[in-house]
Amino acid sequence: MTGSFPLPFPLPLLQLDVGRIVVVLLFLSLLLAVALSAVVAVRGVRGYRRTGDRALLFLAVGIVLLSGAPVTLNLALSTATGAGEATVTTAANLTRLAGLGVIIRAIYRPGTGGGGR
Amino acid sequence: MTGPGSLSVLAVASLVSGLAVPGPGPVGLADPASIPGLANVGLVGAGVAVLGLSVVGLAVDADRLASVADGLAALAGLLAVAVTWVALRGGSVPTVVAEGLVSSVVAVVTGAVGAVVAYQGYRGYRRNASRPMLFIALGVALLVVLPLPFALIEVGGAAERALAGTLLRIAGLLAVLYALTGA
Numbered sequence: 656m657t658g659s660f661p662l663p664f665p666l667p668l669l670q671l672d673v674g675r676i677v678v679v680l681l682f683l684s685l686l687l688a689v690a691l692s693a694v695v696a697v698r699g700v701r702g703y704r705r706t707g708d709r710a711l712l713f714l715a716v717g718i719v720l721l722s723g724a725p726v727t728l729n730l731a732l733s734t735a736t737g738a739g740e741a742t743v744t745t746a747a748n749l750t751r752l753a754g755l756g757v758i759i760r761a762i763y764r765p766g767t768g769g770g771g772r
Numbered sequence: 773m774t775g776p777g778s779l780s781v782l783a784v785a786s787l788v789s790g791l792a793v794p795g796p797g798p799v800g801l802a803d804p805a806s807i808p809g810l811a812n813v814g815l816v817g818a819g820v821a822v823l824g825l826s827v828v829g830l831a832v833d834a835d836r837l838a839s840v841a842d843g844l845a846a847l848a849g850l851l852a853v854a855v856t857w858v859a860l861r862g863g864s865v866p867t868v869v870a871e872g873l874v875s876s877v878v879a880v881v882t883g884a885v886g887a888v889v890a891y892q893g894y895r896g897y898r899r900n901a902s903r904p905m906l907f908i909a910l911g912v913a914l915l916v917v918l919p920l921p922f923a924l925i926e927v928g929g930a931a932e933r934a935l936a937g938t939l940l941r942i943a944g945l946l947a948v949l950y951a952l953t954g955a
Contacts, residue, residue: 677931684938691945698952711952714908718948721915722941728856738859741875744923746859748878749852751916755885756845758912762892764838 685726692723713761720754844885879923886916907951914944 699715702708725747732743893909896902919937927933 674929674931677929677935681931681935681938684935684942688938688942688945691942691949695945695948695952698949702952718911718915718945721912722945726938726941728852732856732859736859742855742859745875745878746852746855748875748882749848749855752848752878752882752885753845753852755882755889755912755916756841756843756848758889759841759885759892760838760845762889762896763841 717758883920904951911944911948
């Protein structure tokens with residue numbers, strides 16, 4: 656819209672900045688993901704205490720390593736350090752990989768108590 | 773050959789095979805920014821294939837797979853701590869190989885293992901008619917497998933892709949929560 660043509664209407668004072676809305680939504684969704692992963696952890700630990708099934712505990716730990724932990728790590732590293740995006744992503748994905756290992760363990764080596772498989 | 777040792781061998785083998793594929797050549801390796809996302813996917817394909825076949829081949833009995841999973845968790849956890857430590861010290865991980873490539877390899881391996889876990893959960897649901905298992909499988913797929921394309925293929929802005937991935941993960945968490953409470 657720049658150039659020699661004058662605008663035929665005054666610019667609106669409030670513009671809908673889609674990019675900024677996306678960033679705000681992203682931040683809110685990250686918060687929600689961390690909160691939900693905390694809820695899953697609490698549920699899992701409660702279930703473990705009630706039934707004594709260690710598979711539930713491992714499942715909860717695995718889900719936290721899959722969701723809340725990498726998100727927190729990503730936020731912390733990208734705000735507090737000057738590490739590149741790929742480095743931060745790698746740390747987060749390695750955390751997820753560890754979480755998957757813990758979940759596989761929960762599936763294939765059920766602890767005492769309720770059935771894990 | 774079970775346990776952490778075999779898994780470390782697997783991980784190294786898949787990483788090496790993924791990195792050793794002669795893709796765009798040394799020019800591409802020297803300049804990670806010049807490797808487009810799709811080429812990265814092609815490069816790491818071989819490594820993922822090795823890993824996938826190894827997981828399937830090892831899954832003959834549950835106990836062996838559990839040992840492999842222990843090794844995977846330990847290895848990935850150690851690497852995660854190492855990368856975090858490097859980042860905290862203000863560095864970036866790879867000085868030898870391209871940063872973007874390593875990041876993509878790890879992302880694709882994570883997605884592949886996630887797919888295996890989700891499939892195992894689905895099999896558990898089919899075998900035992902266990903509804904919680906079905907929703908856990910769905911949750912794992914939503915948490916690690918489905919966000920993968922948004923991380924690897926550079927379509928749209930970075931914030932949009934991150935938002936899409938996070939929304940999928942929230943859906944996955946809700947599925948897991950449902951598995952733990954309602955299903």
